[in-house]
Amino acid sequence: xxxxxxxxxxxxxxxxxxxxxxxxxxxxxxxxxxxxxxxxxxxxxxxxxxxxxxxxxxxxxxxxxxxxxxxxxxxxxxxxxxxxxxxxxxxxxxxxxxxxxxxxxxxxxxxxxxxxxxxxxxxxxxxxxxxxxxxxxxxxxxxxxxxxxxxxxxxxxxxxxxxxxxxxxxxxxxxxxxxxxxxxxxxxxxxxxxxxxxxxxxxxxxxxxxxxxxxxxxxxxxxxxxxxxxxx
Amino acid sequence: xxxxxxxxxxxxxxxxxxxxxxxxxxxxxxxxxxxxxxxxxxxxxxxxxxxxxxxxxxxxxxxxxxxxxxxxxxxxxxxxxxxxxxxxxxxxxxxxxxxxxxxxxxxxxxxxxxxxxxxxxxxxxxxxxxxxxxxxxxxxxxxxxxxxxxxxxxxxxxxxxxxxxxxxxxxxxxxxxxxxxxxxxxxxxxxxxxxxxxxxxxxxxxxxxxxxxxxxxxxxxxxxxxxxxxxxxxxxxxxxxxxxxxxxxxxxxxxxxxxxxxxxxxx
Numbered sequence: 001x002x003x004x005x006x007x008x009x010x011x012x013x014x015x016x017x018x019x020x021x022x023x024x025x026x027x028x029x030x031x032x033x034x035x036x037x038x039x040x041x042x043x044x045x046x047x048x049x050x051x052x053x054x055x056x057x058x059x060x061x062x063x064x065x066x067x068x069x070x071x072x073x074x075x076x077x078x079x080x081x082x083x084x085x086x087x088x089x090x091x092x093x094x095x096x097x098x099x100x101x102x103x104x105x106x107x108x109x110x111x112x113x114x115x116x117x118x119x120x121x122x123x124x125x126x127x128x129x130x131x132x133x134x135x136x137x138x139x140x141x142x143x144x145x146x147x148x149x150x151x152x153x154x155x156x157x158x159x160x161x162x163x164x165x166x167x168x169x170x171x172x173x174x175x176x177x178x179x180x181x182x183x184x185x186x187x188x189x190x191x192x193x194x195x196x197x198x199x200x201x202x203x204x205x206x207x208x209x210x211x212x213x214x215x216x217x218x219x220x221x222x223x224x225x226x227x228x229x230x231x232x
Numbered sequence: 233x234x235x236x237x238x239x240x241x242x243x244x245x246x247x248x249x250x251x252x253x254x255x256x257x258x259x260x261x262x263x264x265x266x267x268x269x270x271x272x273x274x275x276x277x278x279x280x281x282x283x284x285x286x287x288x289x290x291x292x293x294x295x296x297x298x299x300x301x302x303x304x305x306x307x308x309x310x311x312x313x314x315x316x317x318x319x320x321x322x323x324x325x326x327x328x329x330x331x332x333x334x335x336x337x338x339x340x341x342x343x344x345x346x347x348x349x350x351x352x353x354x355x356x357x358x359x360x361x362x363x364x365x366x367x368x369x370x371x372x373x374x375x376x377x378x379x380x381x382x383x384x385x386x387x388x389x390x391x392x393x394x395x396x397x398x399x400x401x402x403x404x405x406x407x408x409x410x411x412x413x414x415x416x417x418x419x420x421x422x423x424x425x426x427x428x429x430x431x432x433x434x435x436x437x438x439x440x441x442x443x444x445x446x447x448x449x450x451x452x453x454x455x456x457x458x459x460x461x462x463x464x465x466x467x468x469x470x471x472x473x474x475x476x477x478x479x480x481x482x483x484x485x486x487x488x489x490x491x492x493x494x495x496x497x498x499x
Contacts, residue, residue: 091449
């Protein structure tokens with residue numbers, strides 16, 4: 001089943017400069033789609049269009065087979081944003097945040113156990129490390145038991161240990177819990193290694209397919225010829 | 233204790249406490265949403281509306297509430313549709329309210345003194361109707377927060393996440409700015425147009441600085457706000473000082489004290 005289908009999508013913020021041009025791709029149930037591309041390639045904009053924060057000038061987006069204009073079941077999508085502009089004095093504890101989006105106490109307790117965040121529940125979100133914050137955001141995203149999870153650069157700024165831990169969680173969600181994952185990252189090596197599909201975006205789709213065939217196109221887009229040898 | 237036997241002191245204290253809780257509660261959300269300046273913008277817009285009410289001899293309370301709620305929704309509309317940045321929209325409204333009042337004062341004579349009394353307010357002059365309005369505002373604020381607490385909390389944290397979680401952001405934001413407008417009109421009587429935003433911002437910021445959770449920031453804000461109002465009224469009466477300035481002065485002292493407390497290993 002196709003979870004996401006995008007056909008000839010065009011978007012521009014100012015009506016002139018196209019941030020996305022004729023973008024088409026699809027995501028099937030159980031896919032782990034890695035999205036790569038340089039800064040300003042339209043990756044985060046694509047997520048905002050998929051979440052209906054923005055409306056495209058033209059093109060079609062289908063979510064779970066429904067046209068996005070008619071799609072209402074937003075709780076079946078989990079979203080981990082790229083950058084949170086939370087006020088640095090925000091006093092909310094992790095526990096308060098989790099239970100503000102929780103509809104099922106037992107489900108939330110399972111999530112806390114699953115993500116091993118029981119030790120930080122009483123801490124204020126703004127005082128957590130980057131890795132801990134990412135896990136809390138993932139917990140919030142998973143709180144409605146979504147079938148599709150969108151992650152916008154969740155690995156930025158994480159040390160190698162925290163990065164591996166987060167990737168292992170995502171792989172487990174993907175393979176053992178049948179969650180479909182779409183992840184934007186600049187960590188090309190990680191995406192090539194763990195994704196089953198790659199979307200290389202630079203305002204247009206430069207490549208869409210399996211990771212093995214992606215290297216050549218990614219090298220071209222980033223100007224990295226030879227650097228990614230052996231990455232996959 | 234003898235002070236408390238006076239009817240007007242009792243009315244002032246009661247109205248002050250009701251307003252203090254309402255302003256403190258909305259203040260926490262406004263600060264964390266980076267919308268703290270909204271209070272100042274709305275109170276100055278309300279001043280323009282008060283001047284119009286005097287000019288056309290209309291009911292001041294009703295006219296000001298309707299006008300201020302409309303203005304609050306206009307600011308939210310301009311911000312949400314990204315036609316104008318939020319702080320710029322507030323600055324324009326702020327200046328427009330004052331300009332309107334100044335023009336009306338210039339063309340119409342005879343009510344200048346009454347109009348100026350709204351600039352600084354006087355909680356000890358609260359009428360029974362105004363006390364009733366304060367009670368209504370208090371009930372409205374508490375009910376709104378009880379009903380929408382979880383949604384307000386996650387919206388304050390991240391509007392994007394809240395939207396994906398199914399929160400109707402538009403409704404929450406418009407309802408919240410409308411509530412803010414209603415609360416601001418009530419606080420004008422307590423501390424006047426100029427200091428109304430202080431009641432919204434200072435105790436709330438103090439509560440946020442002291443608290444180690446969202447819920448406790450609301451509790452501390454209310455306690456500091458109520459303390460400032462009660463002590464402000466009693467001190468101003470005893471030493472013949474203006475109540476509005478004294479209330480705000482005490483809340484500023486509490487704010488400064490909170491910085492010192494934060495440095496101490498108390499948490």
